[in-house]
Amino acid sequence: MDFTLSRQHEMLRDMVREFAEKEASPQVLEIEEKAEFPHHLTKRMAELGLVGIFVPKAYGGGEMDHLARLISLEELSRVYSALGLILEGTQGAMYALLNEGTEEQRRKYLPPLCRAEKLSCFAVTEPSGGSDLAAMQSLATAQDDYYVLNGRKVFISLSAVADYLLVVTRSPNNYDAFLMERGTPGLEAERRENFLAERCLPVGEIVMTDCRVPKANLVGKEGSGLRTAMACVTVIVRAGLAAISLGLARGAYEGALKFAKERILYGKPIAELQAIQFKLADMEVAIDAARHLTYHAGWLIDQGKSSRELTTPIAKAKLFATDVATRVSLAGTQILGGYGLALEHNMINRLNEALAMVPGGGTSDILRVIIGREIIR
The missing domain is CATH 1.20.140.10 (Butyryl-CoA Dehydrogenase, subunit A, domain 3)
Structure with missing residues (x-):
């Protein structure tokens, strides 16, 4: 049983540590005080290959493993945990697209996400709670070439800055996952939580009112949400x-x-x-x-x-x-x-x-x- 990290993992650790200590650390107190999302640091993490670290190179990622992802999160959070949460927050939708999405969806959405030209969020939790997913009330109904989504999600990380939202809802017979785009009529990012920590990270509510989502934006098969x-x-x-x-x-x-x-x-x-x-x-x-x-x-x-x-x-x-x-x-x-x-x-x-x-x-x-x-x- 070998617990030694590979040379690739060691090099990754050194690179992320250097970025966190030299580039991020001097800005932490100012970022927290202003409570503004650090777009510049997010872009820099993308340049280092951290945002899409587990995504294949064919879609713009680094094609490393999940242990590498965890090492990068650890090193970032050793200095400033909000940076780790930014990666974790946007990687949920990326993981779903990679494993459940169509080839067309992967090629359309993953490259700009890996470059942090776009950000995504993972919207599951509702006012009734997040651990009992089967109790969610948000509903999607099929209409012609669209699904119409209604409902409310809460405590969603990156809610105010995400360009793409992976939303899981109830459907008449099961549960489905959809990739929604910011600007969809009826989609609103509402009240932001006033948390004591990681104040630069926008965590808030998402409200869907008669949002029309193309059936092409269904992630995975019907009923697999x-x-x-x-x-x-x-x-x-x-x-x-x-x-x-x-x-x-x-x-x-x-x-x-x-x-x-x-x-x-x-x-x-x-x-x-x-x-x-x-x-x-x-x-x-x-x-x-x-x-x-x-x-x-x-x-x-x-x-x-x-x-x-x-x-x-x-x-x-x-x-x-x-x-x-x-x-x-x-x-x-x-x-x-x-x-x-x-x-x-x-x-x-x-x-x-x-x-x-x-x-x-x-x-x-x-x-x-x-x-x-x-x-x-």
């Missing part, structure tokens, strides 16, 4: 959030360790205090465990495992990694003391960002339900 949605939630959202949380935890740990080595108390660095060493040891062990779960999930995806086979291991990775990010960020805040609450030290920001990871793709308790059912099955 629920399967498409679950595959995107599992492979892109949950696995992606595990990697983002891992990066968050690493950033918090490294910041706390640096501070502990430099902060002098009782005539010596506080890193020499056993109480601090115990915290640092717990943080490092937890991060290593989260990394193994997350990378294993990526490896399983790359082995071509079915969505059913992936559900539990990816749930484990997301459950544990989000918990680790929260615990490590809180411990880091304690190590920094009063400085931990200062925005310029970026520790309280990381704690807020870690908390924001928990509900995405299913809360911790929902993930425990998934894991528990598999245990007793």
Whole structure:
């Protein structure tokens, strides 16, 4: 059993780390303060091949594997988790197009998405909740050469900036997935959530009122929408959030360790205090465990495992990694003391960002339900 990353993966890690530290890091506080979407950084990530990293070269992508995608999300989020969320947010529709879309759809939509000339979002969650997809109320009805969509989606990442929207709705007999284009009459991106963390990331509501969507924009076969949605939630959202949380935890740990080595108390660095060493040891062990779960999930995806086979291991990775990010960020805040609450030290920001990871793709308790059912099955 070889846990060594390939040379290609190592080179990718180095490249993304350099971009995150040298180009993104100096802008983080300003971007958060202005709460404006960082189009320039998104374009730069596309130039580096990160947006379409798992998409074949024939459609403009980097043709790497999903482990590479998770490594890139981890490295970006080590510096600024919003960048990881931007990638994760737009990659859901790309994954659905790649796996369920027609050849015409792939050639039309994937190249501009890979170049970040266009952005996409994945719209599933409704006011009644996101974990019980079968309870969604948005409805699509067939009319001549169109489907007419009505309904409301909430907590949709990139809602205000997405050019293409992968929308999953109920149909009279089943569920379907559609690729909608911004500007469709009746389609409105409404109220934006006022979140405490990742403020540059627009998360908001989407309202569909008698939206006419061509039948050519159906993604997958009729009635396959629920399967498409679950595959995107599992492979892109949950696995992606595990990697983002891992990066968050690493950033918090490294910041706390640096501070502990430099902060002098009782005539010596506080890193020499056993109480601090115990915290640092717990943080490092937890991060290593989260990394193994997350990378294993990526490896399983790359082995071509079915969505059913992936559900539990990816749930484990997301459950544990989000918990680790929260615990490590809180411990880091304690190590920094009063400085931990200062925005310029970026520790309280990381704690807020870690908390924001928990509900995405299913809360911790929902993930425990998934894991528990598999245990007793």
